[in-house]
Amino acid sequence: MKTFETKNVRNFALMGHSASGKTILADALLLLGGEINRIGSISEGSTTSDYSNDEIERQISIKTSLMHYEMNGIKCNILDTPGYMDFVGEVMSAAKVVENTLVAVNSTSGIEVGTEFAWNYVNNFDTTALIAMTMLDKEHTQFDKIVDTVRDRFSNRIYPVQIPVNAGPAFDSVIDLLKRKLLVFDSKGSYKEESVPAHLQDKFDTMYEELVEMVAESDDTLLERFFETGELTEDELKSGLKKAILEKNIFPLICLSSEKKVGVSRLMEIINDYYPDPSAKGSWKAVKDNKPLEIPVDETGVTALFVYKTVHEQHVGDTSYFKVVSGSLKVGDELKNPFTNGNERFGSIYLLNGKHRKEVSEIKAGDLGVAVKLKNTMTNHTLLNSKDTWTFEEIKYPEPVIRVAVEAAAKGDEEKIGTGLTQVQAEDPTFHFIVDSELKQTIVSGMGEIHLDISLKKISQRFNVEILQIQPRIPYRETIRKTATARYRHKKQSGGAGQFGEVELRIEPLPRGTGIEFVSELVGMNVDRAFVPSIEKGVRQACENGPLSGNKVIDVKAAVFDGKQHPVDSKDIAFQIAGRGAFRDAFEKADPILLEPIYEIEITIPEDYMGDVMGDISSRRGKVLGMDSDGHFQVIKAEVPLANLYKYSNTLRSICQGRGYHRRKFSHYEYVPREIQDKIVADYLKEREEGH
Ligand SMILES: Nc1nc2c(ncn2[C@@H]2O[C@H](COP(=O)(O)OP(=O)(O)O)[C@@H](O)[C@H]2O)c(=O)[nH]1
Numbered sequence: 261m262k263t264f265e266t267k268n269v270r271n272f273a274l275m276g277h278s279a280s281g282k283t284i285l286a287d288a289l290l291l292l293g294g295e296i297n298r299i300g301s302i303s304e305g306s307t308t309s310d311y312s313n314d315e316i317e318r319q320i321s322i323k324t325s326l327m328h329y330e331m332n333g334i335k336c337n338i339l340d341t342p343g344y345m346d347f348v349g350e351v352m353s354a355a356k357v358v359e360n361t362l363v364a365v366n367s368t369s370g371i372e373v374g375t376e377f378a379w380n381y382v383n384n385f386d387t388t389a390l391i392a393m394t395m396l397d398k399e400h401t402q403f404d405k406i407v408d409t410v411r412d413r414f415s416n417r418i419y420p421v422q423i424p425v426n427a428g429p430a431f432d433s434v435i436d437l438l439k440r441k442l443l444v445f446d447s448k449g450s451y452k453e454e455s456v457p458a459h460l461q462d463k464f465d466t467m468y469e470e471l472v473e474m475v476a477e478s479d480d481t482l483l484e485r486f487f488e489t490g491e492l493t494e495d496e497l498k499s500g501l502k503k504a505i506l507e508k509n510i511f512p513l514i515c516l517s518s519e520k521k522v523g524v525s526r527l528m529e530i531i532n533d534y535y536p537d538p539s540a541k542g543s544w545k546a547v548k549d550n551k552p553l554e555i556p557v558d559e560t561g562v563t564a565l566f567v568y569k570t571v572h573e574q575h576v577g578d579t580s581y582f583k584v585v586s587g588s589l590k591v592g593d594e595l596k597n598p599f600t601n602g603n604e605r606f607g608s609i610y611l612l613n614g615k616h617r618k619e620v621s622e623i624k625a626g627d628l629g630v631a632v633k634l635k636n637t638m639t640n641h642t643l644l645n646s647k648d649t650w651t652f653e654e655i656k657y658p659e660p661v662i663r664v665a666v667e668a669a670a671k672g673d674e675e676k677i678g679t680g681l682t683q684v685q686a687e688d689p690t691f692h693f694i695v696d697s698e699l700k701q702t703i704v705s706g707m708g709e710i711h712l713d714i715s716l717k718k719i720s721q722r723f724n725v726e727i728l729q730i731q732p733r734i735p736y737r738e739t740i741r742k743t744a745t746a747r748y749r750h751k752k753q754s755g756g757a758g759q760f761g762e763v764e765l766r767i768e769p770l771p772r773g774t775g776i777e778f779v780s781e782l783v784g785m786n787v788d789r790a791f792v793p794s795i796e797k798g799v800r801q802a803c804e805n806g807p808l809s810g811n812k813v814i815d816v817k818a819a820v821f822d823g824k825q826h827p828v829d830s831k832d833i834a835f836q837i838a839g840r841g842a843f844r845d846a847f848e849k850a851d852p853i854l855l856e857p858i859y860e861i862e863i864t865i866p867e868d869y870m871g872d873v874m875g876d877i878s879s880r881r882g883k884v885l886g887m888d889s890d891g892h893f894q895v896i897k898a899e900v901p902l903a904n905l906y907k908y909s910n911t912l913r914s915i916c917q918g919r920g921y922h923r924r925k926f927s928h929y930e931y932v933p934r935e936i937q938d939k940i941v942a943d944y945l946k947e948r949e950e951g952h
């Protein structure tokens with residue numbers, strides 16, 4: 261396989277809602293690019309992109325696959341991203357390394373949540389965009405209507421450069437505004453050019469003029485020419501459109517049926533002719549000693565790689581997906597990782613088509629490749645061929661949205677599961693785990709239930725262990741609502757060394773978020789001041805393990821004001837015990853209550869599901885704070901107790917048929933309703949009796 265110069269590379273991420281035809285489109289591109297012999301099938305699990313067992317089983321993409329083809333000397337890298345919100349991390353990794361995004365829009369269902377997301381990536385990652393209306397061979401397509409909504413909702417700079425003819429099962433041709441011809445596709449995906457059919461001439465003329473005007477308006481010199489002559493030459497239109505695409509003044513919309521291979525070969529030409537190579541967008545942001553730095557995408561520059569994805573594959577080891585941002589990477593090169601300060605040697609470098617690897621000798625700036633078994637390099641790392649120490653700006657992955665506690669099904673497997681969790685966390689920046697000492701549980705968190713299911717299954721398979729998912733304990737808190745005092749005597753004077761300490765203290769409620777305050781108001785010499793720290797220690801111990809339910813106590817002030825000591829038997833431990841005892845006794849008299857964590861959640865859903873979602877929130881003891889509309893979506897803000905958010909994304913998925921998602925963050929602690937408190941306290945006492 262040869263090496264491609266920067267100007268002969270195109271990088272495209274395929275994005276869109278799930279089932280918008282991205283994965284089949286990738287196969288259609290590879291077929292016409294001569295990489296594969298036939299388009300695979302989702303139901304048979306035979307596509308190039310969705311090759312992993314989980315993808316075949318679930319019939320959805322769950323990771324970004326890297327593929328490529330070559331046409332007319334230009335190599336196009338295709339990154340097929342998953343449409344499910346659970347895998348946003350995969351989409352962000354892809355978005356970081358491409359200059360161009362193809363947003364797939366299903367021509368029967370139009371804009372969905374995933375389409376909105378894709379459009380956000382186009383904006384946030386500053387890529388060019390190509391909108392592809394897919395599956396135009398299906399019954400009940402709605403090209404015109406969807407074009408209107410897409411322009412209305414996303415940008416009126418989106419403009420169709422093609423018009424479908426015979427959309428539906430007989431779909432075989434499109435009018436191409438750039439070629440000013442009707443393109444009629446055969447069953448192999450090649451096309452013949454014919455003149456625009458008479459009955460569509462008027463529509464074509466109107467749209468062509470509008471396109472020419474848009475192109476002219478995006479450039480001052482062109483606009484001047486346009487005013488003089490009232491038109492643009494073919495060359496002017498071409499170079500003008502190319503520039504407008506790069507500058508994001510125009511986002512062309514094209515027509516496809518990947519299954520019938522209609523429009524695919526023309527898409528490949530449009531990619532080659534109109535979309536920018538990796539250098540056109542300029543430089544990459546980097547940092548050196550906290551100062552920003554710009555690294556031009558230039559094959560003659562110093563060699564610098566950015567690792568955007570790491571996958572652990574059994575029998576292969578870690579595969580690092582990288583972009584050569586600058587310079588050129590050759591087999592045998594040794595690069596430095598400024599993050600670890602270690603060196604990495606590239607014994608082999610590969611291009612990928614899904615799981616198939618092709619060995620290459622060199623990869624130049626702008627192009628993508630993979631390497632296996634790098635020693636210490638992870639996602640977001642920079643590798644440099646220099647003594648320099650700068651690093652590329654990292655991908656900022658979103659915070660996890662859901663959590664679950666995990667346990668080994670069989671005793672003795674804990675260690676293997678721990679190793680697995682560490683491995684998966686290293687591979688996937690959106691997967692996290694902690695061993696929570698307060699809850700005494702291992703808590704894993706991620707972007708959605710499918711994400712966690714798949715991540716845990718990976719560990720089960722790699723280590724041959726069974727992992728149970730259970731509901732995480734809720735970090736309740738205890739506090740008081742009244743002031744109370746108590747006196748407690750600890751006395752142990754039979755046999756051995758005696759212990760004596762007596763403490764009287766007062767406790768008072770404090771405002772939320774204050775924590776625990778301890779003061780000494782001792783007067784006189786009843787208690788030696790040397791024992792005050794012992795009393796405080798006892799109080800703080802009592803607060804770690806609250807009297808009601810064993811949860812932490814918060815927002816209480818404790819003031820010790822009297823006590824008694826014994827000339828011989830008073831010692832540190834005795835006053836600790838007395839402090840703890842006095843605190844617990846006072847606590848019971850001070851109208852104690854449980855607090856529960858309340859989360860603020862933001863739910864984005866299509867309007868139709870508003871009623872159902874709101875009803876569900878109130879059944880979870882949630883409070884709606886407000887609503888906002890965002891296009892055709894509604895954004896609901898609400899406060900819901902964490903105890904009622906377990907597996908909430910599953911619930912939302914089933915209410916909204918996969919078209920909604922939510923984000924959450926901790927908000928504050930609030931009183932638990934009486935009947936729920938009684939149950940928690942009863943469970944705690946029962947557990948304690950059983951000796952847990
Ligand atoms: N009729 C028709 N079906 C298609 C076409 N492209 C994809 N599909 C089907 O639509 C479903 C989703 O396609 P897929 O490529 O997995 O979508 P993705 O989730 O966006 O990757 C699958 O059942 C495909 O077979 C097409 O051009 N025409």
Ligand SMILES: [Mg+2]
Pocket residue numbers: 279282283284320321340341342343
């Ligand atoms: Mg897919």
